[in-house]
Amino acid sequence: MVPSDRDRVLAEAGVSRETAAALDLYVAQLTRWQAIKNLVGPATLPDVWTRHIADSLQLLDAAPQARTWLDLGSGAGIPGLILAIAGVQNRPDLRVDLVESNARKGAFLQETTRLTGAPARIHVARIERVVADFRGVDVVCARALAPLPQLIAWTAPLLKSGTIGLFPKGREAQSELTAAREKWTFVADVIPSRTDSSAGIVRISSLSDPLP
Incomplete structure (x- = not known):
C-alpha cells in the first residue's frame, strides 16, 4: 500500500503522535477557513502536506540550534x-x-x-512598524512575501545584529x-529545497551596511 502524502511527510519528519495530531488540526483549520478567507492558493490545498507542511518543516534543519523565530507576513x-x-x-x-497585517488572517492564526x-x-x-522590536531573535523567515532586496530592507536591523535570515525562494533565488x-x-548560501528541485532556501548569516 502506497503511503499517503500525510503519512510520508510525518514519517520523514519523525514527529510524535501528539505533534501529528496538532498538524492534522492545523490542516483541518486551514481547510475550513479557506472557504471563508483565501489563505492559500486554492490549487495547493490538495497537496497541503507537501506544498506547505513539508516545505515549512525543512526550515528547522536549516537552523538546528535556533530557539526564537520571527515569521513575517505569516498569512x-x-x-x-x-x-x-x-x-x-x-x-x-x-x-x-x-x-x-491582515486582521482576518490574524484571527485564523x-x-x-x-x-x-x-x-x-x-x-x-x-x-515595518514592529520588526525592529525583535532584535535578538535567532531566525527571521518569510515565505512568498516579497523579493529578496525588500526582505533584506525590512529585516536589516535584525540581520546586522546576528539574526539568521531564512527565505524560501523558487527558481528566482539566484x-x-x-x-x-x-x-x-552580506554572506549567504542557498540550501536546495527538499520539496521542489527548482527551489531553494536563501540563508543569510550576516549583513553589513548598504553599499554606497
Missing part, C-alpha cells in the same frame, strides 16, 4: 505556525512570533494557535541574490 502560518507546532517537540523552549497549543504569539501589525548584492553586503 496562513506558513511557515511560522507550522514550525511552532512541530519544532517544540525537540526544542521545548521554542518560541515563534508571527507578524501579519490566533484561533489555530489556541487550538493546537503551539508556542506562538500573533502580532497583527505592519512589518537572480534575487544578484539584485540584493547590488544594494547590500
